[in-house]
Amino acid sequence: MKNINNQTNIDNPNTIPVHSNATLLKASMCAVLIGAIVLVIAILPAEYNIDPTGIGKAVGLTKIAEAAQTDASPLPLVSPKKTTSSASNTLEIAPAPTVNEIKQARAQEPGMRQDKVNIVIAAGKGLEYKFLLNQGKHLEYDWSTDGGELFFDFHGEPQGDSTGFYESFAMTTASKMKGTLTTPFAGSHGWYWKNKTNLPITVTLSTKGAYLIKG
Structure with missing residues (x-):
């Protein structure tokens, strides 16, 4: 009986072999x-x-x-630029000014001031008196003579112009004038007075604005 059981275990295909x-x-x-x-x-x-x-x-x-x-690999970083596109070109917007550039611009901009001066026009002579102003600035003025009349030309000359161009704002003969000028361009603005009498005439001029005196 034992031999039959041993033989059955050996011939059974479902028996799992054990490895060392x-x-x-x-x-x-x-x-x-x-x-x-x-x-x-x-x-x-x-x-x-x-x-x-x-x-x-x-x-x-x-x-x-x-x-x-x-x-x-990462793409290279590109600084963003603001552009305005059209069919024919691309306009690149200029960067914002630095702090130093703003300070320099402010230093070049004349501050508000108020002046009063007496100007003597010799007999039979002419004389100019000018102010330097930027475009769009206001010049308040009031002048009068000590009695006589003067021919005058109130005009402006563009900054950097070499052609001799000037623009007249008023041209007549008078003993006084008062008003306000808004400058159409940057440059020198003021009066040319002509004394046609035989005596000197003194002009008293009062001004107010953001300008430099050219004289």
């Missing part, structure tokens, strides 16, 4: 060795472009890593 510890250790070592070989030959060249054996480069695996690194 030495066999399992050998199988584990083989798996680790195969994994290391695959890592060195295939994974490192393809993923990280590391090819200690040269096989990865030979079979083209390093090109995969190079392409991936190129795609992942």
